[in-house]
Amino acid sequence: MNRRRFLALSAASLATPAFVRRAWAQGPIRIGMPAALSGAYAQYGIQARRAADLFAKDIKAKGILGRPVEFIFEDTAGDPATAVRKAQKLVEKDGVKFLTGVALSSEALAVSAKCPEWKVIFMSTINGAGTLTTKSFHRYFFRVNTSGPMGARAISLYLAESPMKRFFALGSDYAWGRDSAASFTQQITVAKKDVVGTDYPPVGTKDFASYIAKIRQSRAEGVYLALPGQDATIYMKQAHQFGLSREVKPIMEILELENMKAVGDAMVGAIGSSRYPFTVDTPKNKDFVRRFHELHGVYPDMFDGETYEGLEWLAQVIAKAGTDDVEKVIDAWEDSGYEGLEGPFFMRKCDHQAVQPGFAVECVKDPKYPHPIPKILATYAGDKVTPKCRTEDFS
Amino acid sequence: MANVLEQLLNALALAGLLFLVSAGLSLVFGILRVVNFAHGVFYMLGAYLGFTTVALTGWFWPALVVVPPLVGVLGALLESTTLRFIYGRQPIYQLLLTFGLALILEESIRVLYGPTAKGVDPPPLLQGAFDLGGLLYPRYRLFLVVLGCTVGIAVWLFLRRTRAGLVIRAVAQNHEMADCLGADVARVRTLVFGAACALAGLGGVAAAPMTTAYLGMGIGVIVDAFVVVVVGGLGSIAGSMAGSLIVGAAQTWGAFYLPETAMVIMYAVMGVILVFRPWGLLGEEE
Numbered sequence: 001m002n003r004r005r006f007l008a009l010s011a012a013s014l015a016t017p018a019f020v021r022r023a024w025a026q027g028p029i030r031i032g033m034p035a036a037l038s039g040a041y042a043q044y045g046i047q048a049r050r051a052a053d054l055f056a057k058d059i060k061a062k063g064i065l066g067r068p069v070e071f072i073f074e075d076t077a078g079d080p081a082t083a084v085r086k087a088q089k090l091v092e093k094d095g096v097k098f099l100t101g102v103a104l105s106s107e108a109l110a111v112s113a114k115c116p117e118w119k120v121i122f123m124s125t126i127n128g129a130g131t132l133t134t135k136s137f138h139r140y141f142f143r144v145n146t147s148g149p150m151g152a153r154a155i156s157l158y159l160a161e162s163p164m165k166r167f168f169a170l171g172s173d174y175a176w177g178r179d180s181a182a183s184f185t186q187q188i189t190v191a192k193k194d195v196v197g198t199d200y201p202p203v204g205t206k207d208f209a210s211y212i213a214k215i216r217q218s219r220a221e222g223v224y225l226a227l228p229g230q231d232a233t234i235y236m237k238q239a240h241q242f243g244l245s246r247e248v249k250p251i252m253e254i255l256e257l258e259n260m261k262a263v264g265d266a267m268v269g270a271i272g273s274s275r276y277p278f279t280v281d282t283p284k285n286k287d288f289v290r291r292f293h294e295l296h297g298v299y300p301d302m303f304d305g306e307t308y309e310g311l312e313w314l315a316q317v318i319a320k321a322g323t324d325d326v327e328k329v330i331d332a333w334e335d336s337g338y339e340g341l342e343g344p345f346f347m348r349k350c351d352h353q354a355v356q357p358g359f360a361v362e363c364v365k366d367p368k369y370p371h372p373i374p375k376i377l378a379t380y381a382g383d384k385v386t387p388k389c390r391t392e393d394f395s
Numbered sequence: 396m397a398n399v400l401e402q403l404l405n406a407l408a409l410a411g412l413l414f415l416v417s418a419g420l421s422l423v424f425g426i427l428r429v430v431n432f433a434h435g436v437f438y439m440l441g442a443y444l445g446f447t448t449v450a451l452t453g454w455f456w457p458a459l460v461v462v463p464p465l466v467g468v469l470g471a472l473l474e475s476t477t478l479r480f481i482y483g484r485q486p487i488y489q490l491l492l493t494f495g496l497a498l499i500l501e502e503s504i505r506v507l508y509g510p511t512a513k514g515v516d517p518p519p520l521l522q523g524a525f526d527l528g529g530l531l532y533p534r535y536r537l538f539l540v541v542l543g544c545t546v547g548i549a550v551w552l553f554l555r556r557t558r559a560g561l562v563i564r565a566v567a568q569n570h571e572m573a574d575c576l577g578a579d580v581a582r583v584r585t586l587v588f589g590a591a592c593a594l595a596g597l598g599g600v601a602a603a604p605m606t607t608a609y610l611g612m613g614i615g616v617i618v619d620a621f622v623v624v625v626v627g628g629l630g631s632i633a634g635s636m637a638g639s640l641i642v643g644a645a646q647t648w649g650a651f652y653l654p655e656t657a658m659v660i661m662y663a664v665m666g667v668i669l670v671f672r673p674w675g676l677l678g679e680e681e
Contacts, residue, residue: 038502040611043510199654204615206606209405209536210650213398233512234606241517241533241605243524262512262607 028070029063029324031311032090033101034083034111040204041078041103043229043258044126044303048101049073051125051307054295055315064315065322072096076107083107084114091118097326098123100310105129105148105176115140119326125310126303128176128254130183130392133353137390139330142352144310144345145303146275146385148176148226149183149392151253153385154358155273156187158378159222164249166196168220170211170235172227173200180226180253183392188224190395196220205231208238215248222249225272233262240266255361257301260372267363268372274361276305276342277374285341299369305341313338313345346382350389358385397530402651408536410643411543412605415598416616417623417635418550419591425630426567426587429478430486432493434620435613436500437592441466441599442608443504446513455518455604462600463593470592475585482584497613505610512609521604535604542601546594547636554632563587567630619646622661626668628678637676 033052035045052071059069072094074086083102090096099115100123102108108127113136115122122141124132128148132141146154159167167188171181178200185195197218199211215223227235232252236259239245245266252259252272260267278289278300288308292300300308318324321332334349343357361374387394416438423431441462448458473496481488516522517535524531554560565573566583574580598616599608606612619642627638645664649657674680 038505040609040614042505042610046510201650201654202658204611206602206612206615207405207409207647209408210402210647210654213401213405213651217398230512230607230609230611233514233609237514237607238605241524241535243531243533258511262514262609264514264516 026067028068029065029098029318030070030072030094030096031098031100031314032072032074032087032094032096034074034076034086034090034099034107035101036078036103036107037073037075039077039079040230041228044103045075045078045101047301047303048103048126048307050292050296051300051304052101052311054292055308055311057295058291059315064318065324067324069315073101076103078104078107080104080107080110084110087111087114088118091120097121097324097329098314100125100314101307102127105132106174108132109136112136112138112141121314121326121329123310123314125307130179130387131175133351134390134392137351139352140326142333142347142354144313144354145306146273146356146358147353148180148253149387150358150385151273151275152180152183152226153187153387153394154380155224155251155253155271155360156184156191157358157380157384158271158273158360159188159193159251160191164221165193166218166220166222167193167251168215168218168223168248169195169198170215170223170225170227171198171200172231173202176228177203177226181224184224184226184253187394195224201227201231203228203231206234208235209242211235212239212242212244216242216244220248222251224251224253226253229256229258232256233259236263236267236270245269254302255363255374257299257371257374260363260374264371265365268365270363271377272361272363274302274359274374276300276302276309277359277361277376278305279361279374279376280342280359281376282342284339288341299373309338309340309345313340313347343379344382348386348389353386353389355382355386357382397528400527401530401532402648404532404536404540405647405651406640406644407543408539408643409647410639411539411541412598412602413616413619413623413643414543414547414635414639415601416595417620417627417639418547418632419594420617420620421624421627421630421632421635422587422594423591424624426563427478427482427584429482429489429493431588431591432490432617433473433497433500434493434591434595435615435617436497436504437466437470437595437613438599438602438616439504439608439610439613440469440500441596442515442603442606442612443508443513443599444596445600445603446508446515446608449515455515455521458600459597463597466596466599467589467593471585471589474588478588479581479584501610501613508608510610512607513603514607515603517604539601539605543639546597547632550594551632551636619661622665624675626665626675628675630679631675631677634675634677 037045076083124143169181171177250270255272338345346355358380360378364375444462445458521534623638627634645661649660
């Protein structure tokens with residue numbers, strides 16, 4: 001794949017005018033993607049790659065600063081140690097100055113920690129863990145995507161207005177799940193509502209029957225779910241079979257297309273936050289969704305959209321800096337704006353968290369689509385859903 | 396009371412599923428003396444093939460009948476082309492081989508089916524819930540209880556009451572002696588490996604409506620299955636039944652009554668049993 005792309009680029013360079021060739025003589029701008037392309041979390045890495053494929057196609061004609069763009073993919077299988085090793089290879093052997101497409105927060109924390117030493121930019125487009133822009137923040141890290149706490153904030157704002165009063169929190173037993181359940185509990189308590197029970201099923205739980213029984217007993221009206229991809233799919237299937245989803249509204253921190261495709265109609269009625277719902281009604285997004293569907297034959301999921309936005313923004317910033325020198329790109333990116341697919345983005349200098357709109361969505365059926373889709377219930381402006389600098393504090 | 400009944404049924408349904416997976420693992424160890432890391436992947440393959448069958452025919456029942464033999468044939472083929480040649484070697488070779496097979500099969504499934512989990516609906520007859528005296532319980536889970544029991548009894552009767560079962564037990568006990576007495580040991584091994592894979596495939600089909608078919612489901616289940624086999628005794632079908640019940644109960648009741656320690660409970664039970672009976676509850680002391 002890489003070699004073929006390289007050959008195609010070489011062939012193209014022979015057929016271009018001399019002044020363009022001079023710019024290309026500096027060599028391509030390389031973007032390294034140590035992504036989970038196999039294993040249990042492959043769906044996230046594959047989303048990053050799909051977005052990169054579309055972006056590569058869009059940028060092919062003009063390049064960045066007149067230079068071609070080359071993506072180099074490495075498979076991490078979702079393992080932090082492998083991710084660091086592959087990232088190191090990308091930096092030292094391939095000479096990439098930009099790393100992105102890392103799927104899991106655990107991988108991101110490990111890779112990001114190395115970036116100040118390597119002097120390369122880590123651009124998160126998927127990673128939710130709050131600590132990346134708080135405790136673990138450094139100059140070389142940028143988060144283009146909505147973080148986990150920001151997602152929890154968006155759905156909490158929505159629930160504060162709803163008639164539901166009693167909630168159960170179910171978070172996977174690791175950093176993201178526990179953080180999210182705690183963040184939700186804190187914000188829902190501020191809204192004068194109750195969390196009547198909390199549980200932390202282990203990652204990879206395949207039978208949720210015991211938890212379903214407890215949620216029913218708690219007489220909660222809604223259950224807040226911070227479960228990673230497959231766990232959420234299994235939970236939704238089983239809650240439906242037990243008839244629980246009719247009694248207790250499922251509220252998901254991230255409502256993904258992947259879950260909707262796998263669960264199907266049993267998912268309809270679930271609400272949650274979305275980092276990027278492909279149904280956003282902006283001209284730019286409609287155009288993106290159409291072209292994405294043309295290329296891949298599917299509708300873009302959350303990380304397809306967020307990764308595409310990250311790449312487009314990065315390209316604009318490099319163009320603005322007039323160089324791919326890492327320090328100059330960082331300076332150009334700080335306190336700069338970008339018109340994303342779902343609205344305006346702003347990169348804060350203080351913690352490199354992109355301020356952006358937040359969404360509350362509901363899973364609905366629409367005969368135009370082969371699977372249920374996210375319908376936007378409410379949109380919140382960036383300043384409402386982004387925490388204070390280098391904190392997870394929204395007050 | 397309804398509460399206790401529900402927890403009991405939850406444990407039984409999970410045990411039914413665990414038994415289908417662990418029975419094959421136990422058989423393969425008992426007769427081939429191989430710890431088969433690829434066993435979980437045959438379970439996953441069963442789930443995916445089940446999805447395909449349902450997608451093609453629109454029916455769930457044919458999948459239960461068609462898929463297990465398919466998975467079994469694939470297993471038998473793999474045994475006779477790879478595993479057969481390294482029985483004499485140290486166990487580490489068998490571990491490496493089966494682990495490699497697991498990776499190859501898993502990634503092949505990912506390439507063929509893509510990363511999205513595949514949902515399978517239960518057949519109409521098993522959708523919805525039964526009313527058990529005020530407790531609404533999903534029909535499909537009751538079906539899993541029945542399926543686990545039926546298959547368990549069938550396999551046990553086969554091994555104990557038929558001539559083929561007798562030969563298999565003879566090979567398990569002493570394959571050199573069985574060979575001298577005219578049993579075709581190589582063939583028995585291939586057939587047993589195939590049958591074990593078929594059982595795993597059946598487990599996969601049965602699991603699909605409950606968990607969907609997804610990448611990584613094999614790795615997830617194999618850990619539990621190992622615990623079942625260690626608790627019940629390697630090579631013993633009755634042991635697998637007992638082990639499945641114990642692990643199913645430990646997981647579901649642990650998650651319900653002592654959620655913070657649910658994972659520990661399963662391993663604690665295993666530890667206690669190993670201290671007093673290192674060969675497992677119903678295994679044979681060597």
